[in-house]
Amino acid sequence: MRALCWHGKKDIRCDNVPDPQIEDGRDAIVKVTSCAICGSDLHLFDGFMPGMEHGDIMGHEFMGEVVEVGASNSKLKVGDRVVVPFTIVCGDCEQCRRGHFSVCERSNRNKEIADKAFGHATAGLFGFSHITGGYPGGQAEYVRVPYADVGPVKIPDGLTDEQVLFLGDIFPTGWQAAVQCDIQPEDTVAIWGAGPVGQFAVRSAVLLGARQVICIDNVPERLSMAHAGGATTINFDEESVLDRLKELTRGKGPEKCIDAVGMEAHVTRSIDSVYDRAKQALMLESDRAHVLREMMYVCRPAGVLSVPGVYGGLVDKLPMGAFMNKGLTMRTGQTHVNRWTDDLLKRIQEGQIDPSFVITHTVSLEEGPEMYKTFRDKLDGCIKVVIKP
Amino acid sequence: MEMLHSGGSNGLRSSPVAPSPRVHLVAGGLGWFSIGLGLAGCLMPQTMARAVGLPGKENVLRAFGAREIATGVGILMARDPEPWIWGRVAGDMLNLGTLMAGLRADNPNRSGTMMAMLAVAQITAVDVASAGALRRVREARERRFIDYSDRGGFSKPAWEMRGAALSSFETPADFRIPEALRPWDKGEIPAGGLYV
Numbered sequence: 218m219r220a221l222c223w224h225g226k227k228d229i230r231c232d233n234v235p236d237p238q239i240e241d242g243r244d245a246i247v248k249v250t251s252c253a254i255c256g257s258d259l260h261l262f263d264g265f266m267p268g269m270e271h272g273d274i275m276g277h278e279f280m281g282e283v284v285e286v287g288a289s290n291s292k293l294k295v296g297d298r299v300v301v302p303f304t305i306v307c308g309d310c311e312q313c314r315r316g317h318f319s320v321c322e323r324s325n326r327n328k329e330i331a332d333k334a335f336g337h338a339t340a341g342l343f344g345f346s347h348i349t350g351g352y353p354g355g356q357a358e359y360v361r362v363p364y365a366d367v368g369p370v371k372i373p374d375g376l377t378d379e380q381v382l383f384l385g386d387i388f389p390t391g392w393q394a395a396v397q398c399d400i401q402p403e404d405t406v407a408i409w410g411a412g413p414v415g416q417f418a419v420r421s422a423v424l425l426g427a428r429q430v431i432c433i434d435n436v437p438e439r440l441s442m443a444h445a446g447g448a449t450t451i452n453f454d455e456e457s458v459l460d461r462l463k464e465l466t467r468g469k470g471p472e473k474c475i476d477a478v479g480m481e482a483h484v485t486r487s488i489d490s491v492y493d494r495a496k497q498a499l500m501l502e503s504d505r506a507h508v509l510r511e512m513m514y515v516c517r518p519a520g521v522l523s524v525p526g527v528y529g530g531l532v533d534k535l536p537m538g539a540f541m542n543k544g545l546t547m548r549t550g551q552t553h554v555n556r557w558t559d560d561l562l563k564r565i566q567e568g569q570i571d572p573s574f575v576i577t578h579t580v581s582l583e584e585g586p587e588m589y590k591t592f593r594d595k596l597d598g599c600i601k602v603v604i605k606p
Numbered sequence: 607m608e609m610l611h612s613g614g615s616n617g618l619r620s621s622p623v624a625p626s627p628r629v630h631l632v633a634g635g636l637g638w639f640s641i642g643l644g645l646a647g648c649l650m651p652q653t654m655a656r657a658v659g660l661p662g663k664e665n666v667l668r669a670f671g672a673r674e675i676a677t678g679v680g681i682l683m684a685r686d687p688e689p690w691i692w693g694r695v696a697g698d699m700l701n702l703g704t705l706m707a708g709l710r711a712d713n714p715n716r717s718g719t720m721m722a723m724l725a726v727a728q729i730t731a732v733d734v735a736s737a738g739a740l741r742r743v744r745e746a747r748e749r750r751f752i753d754y755s756d757r758g759g760f761s762k763p764a765w766e767m768r769g770a771a772l773s774s775f776e777t778p779a780d781f782r783i784p785e786a787l788r789p790w791d792k793g794e795i796p797a798g799g800l801y802v
Contacts (some may be wrong), residue, residue: 316780396777396778397781420759420764420767424771437751438752442757444755445754447767447768491682568761570760571759571760573759575759577752596750
């Protein structure tokens with residue numbers, strides 16, 4: 218089969234690789250009908266995530282048709298149409314039973330590596346390095362889905378791939394980012410990053426009743442999409458984020474802040490982001506924490522910081538004084554996708570939201586490597602790329 | 607490749623600058639080079655003056671060093687480094703003009719001056735190329751702006767969707783902040799909320 222494979226920093230290729238096989242009775246093989254490039258795939262593309270090996274198959278946002286089912290899998294049958302969450306979950310461990318699916322204690326088959334990297338292993342993820350299990354990803358014609366009697370979400374007839382594909386990651390991720398804020402009717406929610414997760418965070422905050430939603434980025438087309446979703450926008454190239462946020466909140470600061478950017482924050486005019494860039498270039502830190510710093514500084518005291526943006530290693534110069542003295546709460550983590558999928562699927566079915574709004578490019582698998590660059594460089598109005606294998 | 611929906615202007619202010627890592631990487635390199643050269647000029651003016659065949663011009667080299675440092679910091683800190691790179695080009699011209707003084711026949715280190723002028727000419731070429739590339743990226747970005755203001759994703763205008771999920775959603779207990787910390791205040795909410 219064909220698949221997009223990682224061959225090093227900035228080197229993704231469309232390769233011919235062996236077809237996946239059933240390895241466990243709970244497995245299923247899914248023929249991929251649609252998949253997507255995620256912003257966090259760019260961290261692998263840019264070489265910021267450790268634990269990648271030559272030939273690893275990329276991708277953790279995918280859906281398709283079940284073509285083979287393991288002997289003990291009674292949930293799925295051949296022909297079922299499913300969206301597969303990016304987190305691989307066993308459904309049985311203590312964390313899964315608590316609904317903390319992204320820290321499933323069993324699905325990461327490289328537990329020893331993850332224990333060393335993070336202290337404790339987190340869930341296995343598709344196509345996201347060997348620290349998270351080294352599972353082949355979904356930017357391919359076929360995928361083996363482990364624990365397929367738990368994770369995959371069956372899709373009812375009448376919904377297109379484009380409407381439901383993002384149930385596997387970015388829609389629940391934006392939703393959880395907003396839910397983590399426990400939004401109150403008087404709240405202003407400030408969201409850094411108008412990429413795909415930021416777009417869904419904007420809409421989730423609106424649906425969850427925030428008084429005001431503010432989105433911060435510097436890419437005009439992304440800001441126009443965030444504006445369409447209900448956000449007041451701040452272009453950090455054109456105005457001071459801190460001054461504008463104070464102005465929009467009567468000097469009090471936003472009660473809730475969401476970091477939908479993560480480890481590769483842009484270098485802005487601020488001295489700290491130049492410092493980060495230099496330090497990262499010298500391999501003295503792995504992640505650029507400009508957004509975290511700005512959130513800690515501007516958030517209203519006793520506010521909440523929600524961090525769906527991916528961080529992979531070490532950051533420097535966090536203003537812990539501001540964080541501690543202001544009594545801020547930080548909520549983080551990969552998304553507990555299965556916790557939200559039923560509810561969000563229902564909202565899509567009811568027509569409350571159509572997630573396909575975010576798709577800007579649809580390409581073939583062969584065009585995938587080029588689209589990584591287009592997406593990374595934010596060229597051609599690119600916000601979300603869907604791949605049709 | 608299929609492009610979906612694009613519409614007209616939504617009146618939003620837009621950035622004139624495209625994020626383009628490769629072009630900005632070169633500009634960043636020039637920024638660090640500027641700082642390095644500036645530090646050398648400020649900290650070792652006598653050595654520099656001898657090397658370029660301009661003994662006695664230490665104060666000029668100190669001033670040029672300060673200018674280089676300022677330009678380098680400007681390049682590294684600006685989201686759009688293009689004006690600062692053009693500033694470097696202007697500085698290069700000034701450097702060449704100053705070095706001309708060292709070409710007089712009685713200068714014992716005339717060859718040093720000529721070597722310095724050659725080096726400045728080469729870095730000027732890099733500066734001009736970098737500034738030109740930044741300008742092209744900016745112009746391409748301005749031409750390609752795609753308006754997504756018709757992509758709300760909701761079944762109704764955004765302001766009508768405020769709180770639409772609340773009738774069928776309750777924040778799970780493990781995601782709620784402590785009761786004592788909510789709500790924040792009883793601020794006035796304008797009719798229709800604050801959505802634009």
